[in-house]
Amino acid sequence: MSDTTERLHMSGIVKRFPGTVALDGVDLSVRAGEVHCLLGENGAGKSTLMKILAGSYQPDEGTILLDGEPYRPATPHAGLAAGIAVIYQELDLLPDLTVAQNLLLGRAPRLGPFVRRARRAGLAREALDRVGANFPVTTPVRELPIAARQLTAIAKALTADARVIVMDEPSATLGESELARVFEVIRSLTAEGRSVIFISHRMEEVMEIGHRATVLRDGRTAGVFDLSSTGPGELVAAMIGEAKELVRPTAHPAPEGEPRLSVERVHVPGLLDVRGIEVRPGEIVGLAGLGGAGRTTLLRALFGDIKAQVTARLDGVPLRPGSPAAAVRAGLALVPESRKEQGLMLGLSVSRNAAIAALGRPPWLMPGRTGRRITADALTALGVKSAGPGQLVGQLSGGNQQKVVLAKWITRGRIRVLLLDEPTRGLDVGAKADLYRQVRHLAGQGVAVLLASSELNELTANADRIQVLYEGRNVAGFDPRVSPESVIAHTVITGATP
């Protein structure tokens, strides 16, 4: 366990942006050798606080002490030099350069104008060894799996000899076993006396890895908790303030009748071979599996986004999704994995984003006005919080952005099958519950829903049935009302039913 020497002390931090106060007097105290979790709903101020710590933003008020010394970095470079390393969710690695080049970017050992490549490889190797990574340092980052990239980013933080390492949702892109690997590294870091600030939305992880937690709410510190004596319930309560309805399994009658979507086989050579999945109208079928088990591939194949042999029927009619456009015409809708890269046009307004899939029919005129008219209902029903339909969608919070993606399909209408790929990634607890309520509402109108998620507890809470994918095959089906989560988790990890 950590000692009680204070490594970092931020007090009374205030940060104003034009028209809004992002941080309104935040205190954060991190001890040496501690894993300190930073919790809070989206928009609570976590990112702003970490950007101030890193030196990207300057606070308007407040003081920061690092090991007792005043610390006020003017640039991220100064922050790094002072021993603060931030590993962002979008790892800032250069994909075309090798691991060694990335690790020692700008600091490569030199002889005159020449890089000492062997020496650099040696240093990089040492850095990778410290995080227990065994892939070669000459690999281009592009070719690494996501977990290996994460380890590379951590190793890079270590080459700077950081005293405080901030990890912004490292688990969002990791599977369970990869996460265990990262956790081991975190533990060895704190054992060396380094401090880790860990940002995550997943309570289990926070409880497993964290020593203490600071909860932010609306730009203020809502509480500091010792995690050995605090339950997840208290943390969530502190995050959301008043008691909001949490996601709990509700007793739905199992939908009956003919399946709406009946998948006989979806085959992508070498990647995926899924057989026999059926979804009835009004039913939410969850797709569970480790990262790379084929959840995304299955959804993309059904949506006509990748070449695949699909033998499936939609309301009894053979489904041949040759392209996303054909799939959409057939009544399929996809909420893709990455809302920023695949779901939204960030430079366009809320209403233009929400209307875009519905404009392919008459009237063909005045898309701006038509768009605002036809999206108004969906945006209101989903409770999208924005300054108005003309606001740029890139300026909304993650939860509201995801609602706009959903609004796009609701506005289009006539959805028969809704495919959701990690719809709650990066959303806070309240936004997740909200999103699932909307999905359930859609299902209630007869839509068949396929929901892929790496969060098993979300699947058990929201799906009527769960299909487990393992290495490209669906290995088992569960009824979450009957099967305990531990049993399903076992199948997810091992591919076999206990």
Add this chain to the structure above:
Amino acid sequence: MTTSIGSAMTAAVKEAGGGRSRRGTDLIVKSNLLLVFLALCVVASLLAPQFLTGRNIANLLQQSALTGIVAIGMTMVVLTAGIDLSVGSVAAFGGMTVALLMGSGMPVLPAIAISIAVGAVFGAIMGGLSAYLGLPSFMTTLAGLTAIRGLTYLLTDGKPADGGGSEAFQLLGGGFIGYVPIVGIVFVAITILAALVLRGTTFGEYVYAVGSNKEAARLSGLPVRAVITTVFAVSGALAALAGVLLTSRLTVGQPTAFSGLELDAIAAVVLGGTNLFGGRGGVFGTFVAVLLLSVLRNLCNLLGLGSFFQMVVTGLILLVALILNMLIERRGARA
């Protein structure tokens, strides 16, 4: 925040319910280019009294119209995050085709229609290669620039083609209604038409969507490739139209015409505030920018400054406008 003049104009008109700060910024951006343009006109009329004569303004409009027509097509391509380097060659080819067709005895209207259609086909081929095979349009149209210019020379072995067109045809490129040149009217009409298509139709909305995020547009079920192919076809057709108009004015088809046109067109598009990476901008900005560049050239001519000097000034103005736009965009983004 948008830097585009065109979108700013229409947004200010149409999005009466939009955010106040956004409208404010848009107004500044919009007036930015317009104010520079007007200021330049005032300066021009002070420095050179003959600037404000009807004859000179008519001249000015006639000179800028052809580049302007091409720049309108270029704007649509750039809005989808593409670029069309082949417009100069396609325009020359169009001018030659119409001359040769009429020289062989074909009536005027079919000859014009065929020439423009050929331009559209060239554009569709280059755009289609880019859309369906995923090749960068920079490369497919660069190939087009060379190959189509070569084809143009091959038509007559490099010699000008005598159109022998009727007087009606010559009126099209060189005629005036009062003081207003007909090509100027064509330019204005095409600008308005393009604005209506971009802001008033589903296709126009698709153009912005594809330029803003191609992947999201595709996964929303939009016909992304068809949209891209179409804007290149439009660009090709408008380039060929410019060629036809030049042939009409000169009464002969010149295979060497329009070299370097693509750079003038791109300069006008960018100066007009359309984002080179797609999704933001519009044709009104391009329209003003075309006139601005033309006034600048005209002013230099009236002052007796050589074309070398003009090139330097044009380049500097472009740079200053870009910096100004960027500063305003930054201010807007922070607000």
